[in-house]
Amino acid sequence: xxxxxxxxxxxxxxxxxxxxxxxxxxxxxxxxxSAQDRxxxxxxxxxxxxxxxxxxxxxxxxxxxxxxxxIIALLGFVSTIALAKFLMRGEVIE
Amino acid sequence: MKRWLPSPLLSVSLLLTWxxxxxxxxxxxxLLGGALAxxxxxLARPLQPHGHARLGRPLALFRLLxxxxxxxxxxxxxxxxxxxxxRSEQVNSQFIRVPxxxxxxxxxxxxxxxxxxxxxxxxxxxxxxxxxLLLHVFDLHDEQWWVETIxxxxxxxxxxxxxxxxxxxxxxxx
Amino acid sequence: MNFAETLPWWAALPVAFLLVLGGLIAVIGTLGLFxxxxxxxxxxxxxxxxxxxxGCILVASMLYFSVTQSRLVIxxxxxxxxxxxxxxxxxxxxxxxxxYRDLRASREAASHDEAKGM
Numbered sequence: 001x002x003x004x005x006x007x008x009x010x011x012x013x014x015x016x017x018x019x020x021x022x023x024x025x026x027x028x029x030x031x032x033x034s035a036q037d038r039x040x041x042x043x044x045x046x047x048x049x050x051x052x053x054x055x056x057x058x059x060x061x062x063x064x065x066x067x068x069x070x071i072i073a074l075l076g077f078v079s080t081i082a083l084a085k086f087l088m089r090g091e092v093i094e
Numbered sequence: 095m096k097r098w099l100p101s102p103l104l105s106v107s108l109l110l111t112w113x114x115x116x117x118x119x120x121x122x123x124x125l126l127g128g129a130l131a132x133x134x135x136x137l138a139r140p141l142q143p144h145g146h147a148r149l150g151r152p153l154a155l156f157r158l159l160x161x162x163x164x165x166x167x168x169x170x171x172x173x174x175x176x177x178x179x180x181r182s183e184q185v186n187s188q189f190i191r192v193p194x195x196x197x198x199x200x201x202x203x204x205x206x207x208x209x210x211x212x213x214x215x216x217x218x219x220x221x222x223x224x225x226x227l228l229l230h231v232f233d234l235h236d237e238q239w240w241v242e243t244i245x246x247x248x249x250x251x252x253x254x255x256x257x258x259x260x261x262x263x264x265x266x267x268x
Numbered sequence: 269m270n271f272a273e274t275l276p277w278w279a280a281l282p283v284a285f286l287l288v289l290g291g292l293i294a295v296i297g298t299l300g301l302f303x304x305x306x307x308x309x310x311x312x313x314x315x316x317x318x319x320x321x322x323g324c325i326l327v328a329s330m331l332y333f334s335v336t337q338s339r340l341v342i343x344x345x346x347x348x349x350x351x352x353x354x355x356x357x358x359x360x361x362x363x364x365x366x367x368y369r370d371l372r373a374s375r376e377a378a379s380h381d382e383a384k385g386m
Contacts, residue, residue: 017291
């Protein structure tokens with residue numbers, strides 16, 4: 001019984017940490033003075049979302065969250081690459 | 095052998111990926127994964143302008159990966175300390191230049207992955223005039239130490255790993 | 269939650285420790301993103317979230333599912349490999365974009381000043 005309470009407390013603590021991390025990312029996303037700051041914050045937000053999905057998987061004891069985490073990682077990579085490319089080339093005044 | 099399995103390491107990792115995604119070692123999955131591992135590198139070959147990487151010494155590669163994993167954990171704790179304990183103005187972040195002797199494109203890709211995975215250093219780009227690497231360091235205390243660390247700890251082993259491949263593109267370019 | 273009761277203490281302790289460590293590292297990395305001053309310093313903050321924070325939580329997940337289902341569950345290694353291969357590319361591209369934008373802005377400002385001087 002004690003191991004179960006210990007584990008659930010640890011999961012709750014880690015979930016709270018990651019949610020706090022997501023709040024910090026969102027603040028940087030909102031105040032970020034330049035566009036590259038916002039892209040960096042968005043990328044970190046994707047990563048935090050992936051961690052959140054993994055933790056929810058442990059909390060609910062379900063493996064379906066693994067697929068969600070994999071897809072979140074894939075989408076985050078592709079979208080950040082597209083945004084970074086846009087920053088580099090998008091507003092060039094030729 | 096060479097014709098059907100141009101890159102054995104890539105094929106093995108594709109097969110392992112397939113088995114892990116399906117979470118089984120049933121004969122059917124082994125067969126499908128094996129077919130994927132043989133066909134995908136053949137189809138992807140025209141997409142790679144430099145051809146598949148040839149590893150001269152795979153053992154040296156694993157040793158390098160292990161050492162850089164230790165380095166990643168160590169510098170994680172350094173960056174954590176800096177973020178928690180120091181004010182932002184006291185952190186001396188700067189760009190430095192590292193002259194590189196490594197020319198092989200696969201070796202450079204591996205080097206950039208290792209350097210960027212290590213927290214506290216970000217690879218910016220290679221300056222083409224003198225083949226120098228522009229690197230951004232989070233907390234610079236001694237530029238010469240960084241240059242020597244990158245040259246001895248990362249570049250030298252990578253040159254060893256891709257040693258056999260090194261001769262060919264040089265000859266092609268000349 | 270339903271599996272957690274069946275977990276023996278020798279597995280529960282490392283899983284709990286790794287989860288707490290991973291969460292703390294994730295929050296420290298984004299704290300760096302939040303409070304450092306310039307963009308070039310901020311880009312180093314999320315690097316520890318991506319490498320060590322994600323690594324800890326992935327290992328915890330592997331350990332937990334391997335013990336509760338009493339078979340080897342290692343498909344989290346796929347996410348680990350994917351993240352380790354893509355995170356460097358992302359940080360390098362963002363860094364380059366930032367550098368180009370800053371250089372372009374300073375060049376434009378310089379040419380603007382020149383035009384004004386003439």
